[in-house]
Amino acid sequence: MKKNKTQKPRPKKRKKRPSRTRRTLKLICLVTVLLTASLAGYLFYLSTEIDKRFSGRRWSIPSKVFSDTTILYPGQEIHKVSLEKKLRNLGYRNVNYKPREKGEIRFLKNTWELFLNDLQVPHTNRKGFPLLLTFKGNHIHSILNLQTQKPIPLFELEPELLMLFFGPEREQRRLISIKEIPGHTIQAVLAAEDNRFYEHFGMDPLSILRALYVNLRHGDIRQGGSTITQQLAKNYFLVPERTFTRKIKEVFLAVTMEFTLAKDEIIEIYLNEIYLGQKGSISINGIGEASRFYFGKHPGRLTLDEGAVLAGLIRAPNLYSPYADKERCTLRRNTVLKAMNKLGWISQEQMAKAISKPVRPSGYESYRKQAPYFVDYVSSQLSSLYPAEALSSLGLSIYTTLDTEVQRAAEAALVRGLKRLGPFDAGQEPNTKPQGALLVIQPKTGYILAMVGGREYGESQFNRLTQARRQPGSAFKPFVFLTGLDHFTPATRFSNEAKTYRIEGKPWNPKNYSPIPDKEVTMRTALAKSINLATVDLAIKAGLDRVVETALSFGFSSRFTPSPSLALGSFEVIPLELACAYCAFAADGSLPQPLSVKDVMDEKGKSMERRYMTVRKVTTPAKAFIMTSMLQSAVLEGTGRGLKALGIDFPVAGKTGTTNDLKDAWFVGYTPELLTLVWVGFDHAKPLPGSASDVALPIWADLMKEVKQHLSGGWFVMPPGVVGKEICIESGQLALPSKCPQRRREFFLEENAPKEYCTLHADYDPMERLIKGVKNLIRNF
Amino acid sequence: MLCIPLARCATGPSLAPLPDPALSKEEKPEVEPAPGPGRLASLQLTEHARLLIEEKKPDEAIRTLERAVNLYPTNGGNYYYLAEAWLLKGNVREAGEFHGIAAMYLRGRGEWKVRLTNQREKISKASR
Numbered sequence: 055m056k057k058n059k060t061q062k063p064r065p066k067k068r069k070k071r072p073s074r075t076r077r078t079l080k081l082i083c084l085v086t087v088l089l090t091a092s093l094a095g096y097l098f099y100l101s102t103e104i105d106k107r108f109s110g111r112r113w114s115i116p117s118k119v120f121s122d123t124t125i126l127y128p129g130q131e132i133h134k135v136s137l138e139k140k141l142r143n144l145g146y147r148n149v150n151y152k153p154r155e156k157g158e159i160r161f162l163k164n165t166w167e168l169f170l171n172d173l174q175v176p177h178t179n180r181k182g183f184p185l186l187l188t189f190k191g192n193h194i195h196s197i198l199n200l201q202t203q204k205p206i207p208l209f210e211l212e213p214e215l216l217m218l219f220f221g222p223e224r225e226q227r228r229l230i231s232i233k234e235i236p237g238h239t240i241q242a243v244l245a246a247e248d249n250r251f252y253e254h255f256g257m258d259p260l261s262i263l264r265a266l267y268v269n270l271r272h273g274d275i276r277q278g279g280s281t282i283t284q285q286l287a288k289n290y291f292l293v294p295e296r297t298f299t300r301k302i303k304e305v306f307l308a309v310t311m312e313f314t315l316a317k318d319e320i321i322e323i324y325l326n327e328i329y330l331g332q333k334g335s336i337s338i339n340g341i342g343e344a345s346r347f348y349f350g351k352h353p354g355r356l357t358l359d360e361g362a363v364l365a366g367l368i369r370a371p372n373l374y375s376p377y378a379d380k381e382r383c384t385l386r387r388n389t390v391l392k393a394m395n396k397l398g399w400i401s402q403e404q405m406a407k408a409i410s411k412p413v414r415p416s417g418y419e420s421y422r423k424q425a426p427y428f429v430d431y432v433s434s435q436l437s438s439l440y441p442a443e444a445l446s447s448l449g450l451s452i453y454t455t456l457d458t459e460v461q462r463a464a465e466a467a468l469v470r471g472l473k474r475l476g477p478f479d480a481g482q483e484p485n486t487k488p489q490g491a492l493l494v495i496q497p498k499t500g501y502i503l504a505m506v507g508g509r510e511y512g513e514s515q516f517n518r519l520t521q522a523r524r525q526p527g528s529a530f531k532p533f534v535f536l537t538g539l540d541h542f543t544p545a546t547r548f549s550n551e552a553k554t555y556r557i558e559g560k561p562w563n564p565k566n567y568s569p570i571p572d573k574e575v576t577m578r579t580a581l582a583k584s585i586n587l588a589t590v591d592l593a594i595k596a597g598l599d600r601v602v603e604t605a606l607s608f609g610f611s612s613r614f615t616p617s618p619s620l621a622l623g624s625f626e627v628i629p630l631e632l633a634c635a636y637c638a639f640a641a642d643g644s645l646p647q648p649l650s651v652k653d654v655m656d657e658k659g660k661s662m663e664r665r666y667m668t669v670r671k672v673t674t675p676a677k678a679f680i681m682t683s684m685l686q687s688a689v690l691e692g693t694g695r696g697l698k699a700l701g702i703d704f705p706v707a708g709k710t711g712t713t714n715d716l717k718d719a720w721f722v723g724y725t726p727e728l729l730t731l732v733w734v735g736f737d738h739a740k741p742l743p744g745s746a747s748d749v750a751l752p753i754w755a756d757l758m759k760e761v762k763q764h765l766s767g768g769w770f771v772m773p774p775g776v777v778g779k780e781i782c783i784e785s786g787q788l789a790l791p792s793k794c795p796q797r798r799r800e801f802f803l804e805e806n807a808p809k810e811y812c813t814l815h816a817d818y819d820p821m822e823r824l825i826k827g828v829k830n831l832i833r834n835f
Numbered sequence: 836m837l838c839i840p841l842a843r844c845a846t847g848p849s850l851a852p853l854p855d856p857a858l859s860k861e862e863k864p865e866v867e868p869a870p871g872p873g874r875l876a877s878l879q880l881t882e883h884a885r886l887l888i889e890e891k892k893p894d895e896a897i898r899t900l901e902r903a904v905n906l907y908p909t910n911g912g913n914y915y916y917l918a919e920a921w922l923l924k925g926n927v928r929e930a931g932e933f934h935g936i937a938a939m940y941l942r943g944r945g946e947w948k949v950r951l952t953n954q955r956e957k958i959s960k961a962s963r
Contacts, residue, residue: 125876125902125906127872127873127875127876128872129871129872129873129875130872130873130876176898177894177895177898177899207875207876207879208876208879208880496905497908498904498905498908499901499904499905501901501905641908642936642939644932644936652898664894666897666898666901667897667901667904668929668932669932669933669936670932671932671935675936675939726908726909727905727906727908764905766871766873766874766906766907767871768871768909770909771909771940773939774939774942
């Protein structure tokens, strides 16, 4: 049907416009939904950020480098001053009562009472205990365990901290679990910072209102309303700026944290995170480190009053520091204690007792990199294992072989030795002053006990023991003589007459350092008196190629040319290599690998790297013994004889070395327990004021007198393959007791010991000798 | 752990110097004088290391023996046990090096003869 066009159109249904209020409501709803969604998204983002931040490594912990531990035993000769310094460095506190707590010590005249700290090093986990050390002169007389009242044969002192591998933030922190912190210390922190911590949800409106009221009343900002969670959020995630936006972010973060983490987790992170003071350029963070820094103890042993001091520091660590102002610190501590009492967390008596105690910080030594050249050497050893970022963040513990007492003695001996050079040392520009280097190593194990690579690390970090190459001069001669032992004996005579040799077509005329009248000298005398002409003669006869072979087998990395001047050390060596090569003489012909790093442990005490003494046989024990015997002659009769006058009263073997124009002065000397190398010279090859005997030898003697705790005074045991025979000095054959005028005891390798008696004096008539002697006497008279 | 209950306390005077080798009159192997305090302390460590080897703890034993060697470098027992520890760790080369040193210091010591022979056999067997 067709629609009737005339039909009145039905009125269009008029769209009803929403009222303004409705529109506004809708808008509000929309905005609210959007805002809620955004907020939810933001909170979700924050929660993932928090999760990400806290599920991984929370802090960068610097790795620590430790010295070796120290063994003490009855009968040991010790240097009391040096041992006392060591104990102080280890944090032992001097008290005037019988030590009650770990780390306390009482020094009496001939007895020291100390309560040992716990010792936690690889392979050893010893609980601290009280002990009594008694002395007799410079010796430890006895060691008594005061807990068991039983004497003990030896004990170990903890290693010293040498260095921390800091990252750019230079923070020192010792992580602890909440279970290790005494309840009263946690309560003190809560009383000082946020007493409703366990009641709020990250922000505390009550606190904010209270802070607002206090601040309005005083017309000044006296209180902040931040909760512990907010403080943590601020420290962890936000930049320290005072803006409204940051405050809002802080609140959001705090609330999200409360949803993400348990209350105990938050307080534990907070107690490890908070900034609690400054040790020089290093910031002290967390209760664990602060407890050590202010009271020299593990946080588990903090008393109520000490815990209150640390809690009081949080507001302004450097203002309330007991090191800055003890009085202000005490007032702040008392405020915290009173707050604890008001909250009902401690009784009136506990408060009164804690308030009556004086604040007694333990004292500290500013952080200083100890044994810097050694630590650099250790770093270079570690660089192949760990990148620098790992060392400054993973909190590794690196245990080394360094003996801090020997190191300090070595540093002091070098300083004194260079001062003795008088005008040569005084008043010169730092870079033109004479330099020196000192290495102390245990020849059997290769343990490096001390390393001083230069006179002043602050002026020059160039390690002259490991990075320099210097001519060894006569200090190289022992390796020439060792080569000669294959065919000759210490009694073999060599020419002491001047000769011309040709090196690369040019004439070379070696000379003796001082005139020696004899035309021939024995091998022993040639080495003892460092006679150049006889040494070159020996090297030529032994074979220069073979001398090079010997040197290479002893670990020298130098490039050797088999020319006659090689015998006099006319090439360059790395001093550390020279010291190690000498070790083989002191270690029965076994060359030790120099050892600086013993163990690397991760934060949880798991072993990451372990290095042991390793040796490589480079010559026979018999040859090593004969070399030591000849080098002992160098100290008794030769260029090292000045040692006796310098107070060295125990047996020593060693060799001096002075290079052309007095550019280098060396002395390498050893006993069965220690080998020490001393080098003195200029970086720019200027002449020194004297020879090695004048310049290097006194430094060696000076040091050895300070480290007697490492020396037994014993000597080497004659190994198989060596025989001792009485010989005629003139012929080198077996002596005829009634005929040979000059005889001495000499050592030989079994295979080339003389078998025939002296033919030179076989027909000598003793009566004729007596008459001749009388005639000479009358003539001289 | 280097804090051992005392078996024999060393409180005597310091070690008398060994005779100067250049003045030795005997051609037979030198006999060492009675051990001094350092050596007594070292012997305690050697014994401790021996127990650690029995407990199959070669790493701890080696560390202890390194200490003992420093205090008493001529005590062959230290090298014997170092060789044992390295054998436990399966390093025959190191074991051989230390066995050689031990054999040198312990020559003529009847009580060590069998042990040294056994050790030599163990090393040669392990190196095959």
